[in-house]
Amino acid sequence: MALAVWLHNGDPAQPSTAGAAAALRQALLRAAVHVQAQPQDGGYGIVVFAQADAALLERLRALAASACVLAVGCEPLSPATMWRVLQAGACDVLLWADAQACGAQVLARLQRWHAVQALLASPAVSGLLVGDSPCWRALLRGVVEVAAFTTSSVLITGETGTGKDLIAQAIHRLSGLAGELTVLDCSTLAPELAGSEFFGHERGAFTGAVQARDGAFALADGGLLFLDEVGELPLAMQAQLLRVIQEQKYKRLGSNTWQPSRFRLVCATNRELEAEVARGGFRADLYYRIAAWRCRTPPLRERRSDILALASHFLRQLAAGRDYALDPALRDYLLARDYPGNVRELRQTVARIWHRHCGPAPITLGAIPPDERPAGEPPWPDAQFMAAIRHALDRGQSLGRIGQAAADAAIRLALEQEDGNNQRAALRLGVTDRALQLRRKAQADSAKTSPDAPGAASSHPG
Numbered sequence: 297m298a299l300a301v302w303l304h305n306g307d308p309a310q311p312s313t314a315g316a317a318a319a320l321r322q323a324l325l326r327a328a329v330h331v332q333a334q335p336q337d338g339g340y341g342i343v344v345f346a347q348a349d350a351a352l353l354e355r356l357r358a359l360a361a362s363a364c365v366l367a368v369g370c371e372p373l374s375p376a377t378m379w380r381v382l383q384a385g386a387c388d389v390l391l392w393a394d395a396q397a398c399g400a401q402v403l404a405r406l407q408r409w410h411a412v413q414a415l416l417a418s419p420a421v422s423g424l425l426v427g428d429s430p431c432w433r434a435l436l437r438g439v440v441e442v443a444a445f446t447t448s449s450v451l452i453t454g455e456t457g458t459g460k461d462l463i464a465q466a467i468h469r470l471s472g473l474a475g476e477l478t479v480l481d482c483s484t485l486a487p488e489l490a491g492s493e494f495f496g497h498e499r500g501a502f503t504g505a506v507q508a509r510d511g512a513f514a515l516a517d518g519g520l521l522f523l524d525e526v527g528e529l530p531l532a533m534q535a536q537l538l539r540v541i542q543e544q545k546y547k548r549l550g551s552n553t554w555q556p557s558r559f560r561l562v563c564a565t566n567r568e569l570e571a572e573v574a575r576g577g578f579r580a581d582l583y584y585r586i587a588a589w590r591c592r593t594p595p596l597r598e599r600r601s602d603i604l605a606l607a608s609h610f611l612r613q614l615a616a617g618r619d620y621a622l623d624p625a626l627r628d629y630l631l632a633r634d635y636p637g638n639v640r641e642l643r644q645t646v647a648r649i650w651h652r653h654c655g656p657a658p659i660t661l662g663a664i665p666p667d668e669r670p671a672g673e674p675p676w677p678d679a680q681f682m683a684a685i686r687h688a689l690d691r692g693q694s695l696g697r698i699g700q701a702a703a704d705a706a707i708r709l710a711l712e713q714e715d716g717n718n719q720r721a722a723l724r725l726g727v728t729d730r731a732l733q734l735r736r737k738a739q740a741d742s743a744k745t746s747p748d749a750p751g752a753a754s755s756h757p758g
């Protein structure tokens with residue numbers, strides 16, 4: 297996969313940006329990077345600029361919604377300006393020094409992003425973790441980068457059923473470790489056996505220790521130790537774990553011999569661990585060791601646009617690889633439903649529907665178990681509406697543009713449904729015939745003067 301990037305001069309009138317953009321273009325071409333004429337969805341962009349004014353920030357926001365953008369400032373930038381550029385969605389911001397140094401920095405970043413992108417598309421990640429919503433993509437990009445390019449410990453926080461366990465598996469796959477993934481669920485450790493679960497024991501170390509046994513530290517040597525529900529770890533055990541992490545060695549219960557163990561540590565919890573630290577329930581020194589890098593798996597309600605892809609993924613798993621279509625009404629049901637148990641609950645919902653379905657035709661609403669069918673009309677605004685608004689906000693759209701686009705869409709749909717009849721469409725929309733005519737004329741005029749204006753493409757011809 298050849299590396300391609302779009303290069304944009306944000307201040308064409310400024311000689312400094314013109315010079316920097318030209319030098320950067322040369323440096324990229326020398327490194328066999330293809331410089332594109334247009335930004336590509338999911339691609340990379342470089343914006344060279346002198347002034348981070350409102351127009352540039354708006355441009356960055358629009359680009360960053362679908363691409364990784366590197367901002368390169370050609371004049372000295374204040375920290376406040378750098379923050380604004382990052383808040384507008386730039387993945388990184390650099391200061392132009394000279395062509396050679398800056399070219400090398402830009403190239404290094406592009407190569408890293410490209411490598412991360414390739415890993416995201418690899419079966420190790422895409423075959424395991426489904427989702428393309430902006431928040432899920434941002435999470436995965438961070439996970440892949442830290443997993444593949446560092447040996448850092450990782451703390452994964454998030455509600456139940458949001459994929460923490462799967463993220464740990466992905467980190468193991470990407471770490472390049474020869475050793476296994478060893479999982480220990482700290483919420484199921486019986487206090488009297490917890491030491492043995494971690495350290496292992498010698499024969500006769502305690503009553504019932506009829507055989508010597510390896511613990512998690514031995515099993516994880518050379519691999520990855522995943523401590524699930526780490527927030528449940530008793531304080532005494534926390535102190536012992538800290539020591540092993542610091543010294544990279546441990547003793548089996550009943551033994552005097554130190555055993556080395558080198559493992560990568562990944563922990564997960566659905567507790568607010570920082571609050572636990574503040575309240576004294578979790579050791580601060582351990583927290584900082586296990587949380588060298590942190591990430592949060594978003595609840596499904598924050599990534600509703602992934603629901604159908606996840607549902608299809610689970611259906612394919614249940615149907616042993618066969619693809620089954622979902623009837624539109626069933627898709628709407630899945631999109632509008634709440635999932636307090638997050639992706640796990642979606643998976644179970646799909647499984648219950650699948651179990652009731654038979655035959656090759658698309659799966660319909662009738663496959664929903666009777667006790668799960670909603671009573672009465674669903675409330676409005678519903679989750680789908682909220683998801684569309686959230687998506688518009690994520691893309692940096694203002695209240696005015698969102699309202700305008702929603703009104704334009706309602707008019708277009710009402711007209712479509714009433715076969716273009718203005719009077720009937722007006723009745724549906726709760727406005728007068730004349731008001732709708734005026735509105736459509738205003739839409740058509742605005743489309744003529746501004747081809748990029750919101751709704752231009754959607755305005756219905758008179």
Ligand SMILES: Nc1ncnc2c1ncn2[C@@H]1O[C@H](COP(=O)(O)OP(=O)(O)OP(=O)(O)O)[C@@H](O)[C@H]1O
Pocket residue numbers: 424425426427454455456457458459460461462463566593606609639640643
């Ligand atoms: N992005 C995803 N793609 C595919 N499957 C997913 C995804 N996220 C979660 N799942 C599925 O949802 C279920 C729950 O995921 P997982 O066990 O990783 O959640 P968790 O956050 O660790 O939950 P808990 O805190 O309860 O242990 C699993 O069946 C998992 O395969």
